[in-house]
Amino acid sequence: MTAPAHLAATRTAYDSVAALYAELVGNVESNPPVDRAMLAAFAELAGPAGPVADLGCGPGHLTAHLAALGCAAFGVDLSPAMIELARAAHPRLRFDEGSMTALDLADGSVGGVLSWYSTIHTPPEGLPEVLAELHRVLAPGGHLLIGFFGSDEPSVLPFDHKVTTAYRWPLDRFAALLDDAGFAEAARMSRAPVDGERPLPHGRILARKPV
């Protein structure tokens, strides 16, 4: 699939399940304590450095969570239906349609980027371009927190995600791409699935754009 075709497919897939998706995952408290802890650490580090972009924000629940933690948070999503839900649920916050491959944000204009499972549908060969874009919009010293499906296998593998094909990444492989993109790793975490989740580990990497 070409990159534009992949984006169109992802947009359509999320548009078609937006309301159900928002009901199922649009709740901060449903995230396990260690995930909320990582979000809190990210908010503490990124918030003072400038606006915080929740990229692939879906229904905006994490955008609102970051705002509640003191960040000047705003959301961007590929899916117009998701943006509509986010605006309705959080009318005081800013939500824009947009793609992580070409963000309508100036160079160095944000203090933090949250990408919570928003690169999971990106074909592996397209990920460096996305990470370069995240690096571009981050201010020097700004932080990136990225969450994704992990893997105990050595290679990147596709799997049948409920919405559209997704990829699970060995933590080392994802970390190497961030390093290649110019980020300095601050912390990496692998957490085990909790009850009700598919039997895959979850990867989180907190990284910084060097000053």
Added chain:
Amino acid sequence: MTAPAHLAATRTAYDSVAALYAELVGNVESNPPVDRAMLAAFAELAGPAGPVADLGCGPGHLTAHLAALGCAAFGVDLSPAMIELARAAHPRLRFDEGSMTALDLADGSVGGVLSWYSTIHTPPEGLPEVLAELHRVLAPGGHLLIGFFGSDEPSVLPFDHKVTTAYRWPLDRFAALLDDAGFAEAARMSRAPVDGERPLPHGRILARKPV
């Protein structure tokens, strides 16, 4: 060194630097945000399950932090001088002298165990005995959070810690010992050193005693 000789050496070493040590590290805010986040996640998981033991509590600053987060926290340390400082700083909390090799706690009597850098001086061959003791005192379903010096090398290596010889552990190796001891891993983290720290990664493992 025999185990009792090692314990005596560690006790003496910490007794001799207790006041300075308390001044240097006895401050929760000096821990980076991701470390405080892990402590918060641990408190949320362990607190509701019963009393929480801060083993190797030093001057008691993390015991007090866990108490502030809602846990029924108490501290245990090998060093009488540390216990004296902890009691003076936190007169409402309980602090006891004791060794992680033979805790004066009943089987399954605590909902959580925090071991924050308190196994770092344990010779590697003695660690399984300590982990078995932590497993013994934890209630089924209880959580353990363990913090230690990490390593990018494949083997466990001693290094010259300021107080007395310490060991740095590859995350995988430490995780394997926890698995051997009967714990179920919930999450593992490696974080990079921050300014002012020695150039070693830091390992954290959150694990659960199965029900």
